[in-house]
Amino acid sequence: MQYAWLTDIHLNFIDDVARQKFYQEIVNTGCDGVLISGDIAEAPCLVDILNEMMRYIDKPIYFVLGNHDYYRGQIQEVHDAMTALTKEHDKLFWLSASGIQKLDNNTFLIGQDGWADGRLGDYQNSRVVLNDSRMIADLFQEKILGKYQLLEKMQQLADADAIKLQKDLKQAVSQALKKIIVLTHVPPFKEACLHEGKISGDDWLPYFSSKVIGDVLITAAQQNPQIEFLVLCGHTHSEANVCYDNLVIEVGKADYCRPEIQKIILV
Numbered sequence: 001m002q003y004a005w006l007t008d009i010h011l012n013f014i015d016d017v018a019r020q021k022f023y024q025e026i027v028n029t030g031c032d033g034v035l036i037s038g039d040i041a042e043a044p045c046l047v048d049i050l051n052e053m054m055r056y057i058d059k060p061i062y063f064v065l066g067n068h069d070y071y072r073g074q075i076q077e078v079h080d081a082m083t084a085l086t087k088e089h090d091k092l093f094w095l096s097a098s099g100i101q102k103l104d105n106n107t108f109l110i111g112q113d114g115w116a117d118g119r120l121g122d123y124q125n126s127r128v129v130l131n132d133s134r135m136i137a138d139l140f141q142e143k144i145l146g147k148y149q150l151l152e153k154m155q156q157l158a159d160a161d162a163i164k165l166q167k168d169l170k171q172a173v174s175q176a177l178k179k180i181i182v183l184t185h186v187p188p189f190k191e192a193c194l195h196e197g198k199i200s201g202d203d204w205l206p207y208f209s210s211k212v213i214g215d216v217l218i219t220a221a222q223q224n225p226q227i228e229f230l231v232l233c234g235h236t237h238s239e240a241n242v243c244y245d246n247l248v249i250e251v252g253k254a255d256y257c258r259p260e261i262q263k264i265i266l267v
């Protein structure tokens with residue numbers, strides 16, 4: 001089986017013709033399904049774009065959401081919309097809610113959106129202000145209250161997803177398969193958060209990485225050395241490939257307005 005991996009495709013930035021051309025490229029790979037590690041579009045058009053993808057591609061699409069998918073929206077509203085949408089399509093899976101998916105006899109697929117948790121780098125002294133705290137209603141409200149209220153909210157979101165990922169991992173490893181593929185938007189280790197080939201600076205790392213997801217992944221990998229873990233993510237738009245024994249993290253390269261197929265994942 002072959003799966004086309006996409007990340008940070010930001011389809012709201014391109015017109016209908018360019019989107020259809022991109023869908024056709026995906027179909028032309030002959031893949032059996034699509035994996036998307038977040039930043040598909042923005043909240044107001046996310047449902048329409050996912051419906052459009054399903055119509056053109058007509059293969060199973062497994063996805064998690066990125067921070068941009070919540071832009072111009074409110075987190076619970078987006079969650080509700082995804083829950084309703086995936087009920088309408090039997091081949092569309094929002095992994096954050098659908099739980100573990102068996103791709104074949106040896107491979108499980110799981111995923112959680114994931115959020116940057118401010119725990120790597122230097123949040124206190126960072127002068128970075130990400131658009132997230134302007135464009136996502138829930139984060140905007142906290143940012144108005146202060147930098148530490150924002151951090152608390154980021155960690156609350158990141159930790160909730162990490163707990164769900166831990167639960168899914170536990171269920172997947174209990175079935176003793178050979179391989180687990182994990183989709184999550186935010187890279188889990190600083191070594192995977194690159195900018196121009198180097199690890200991102202301490203001012204950006206708090207917003208580019210999820211330490212809590214990294215902790216969950218490394219624990220699962222160390223406790224299950226017989227299983228191969230492949231983690232596919234995005235967010236930084238900078239390619240990275242990091243390997244810790246049986247745990248491989250791949251981060252996709254992305255440019256706004258030029259959606260790409262990252263690679264074909266063979267299962």
Ligand SMILES: [Fe+2]
Binds near residue numbers: 235
């Ligand atoms: Fe992105």
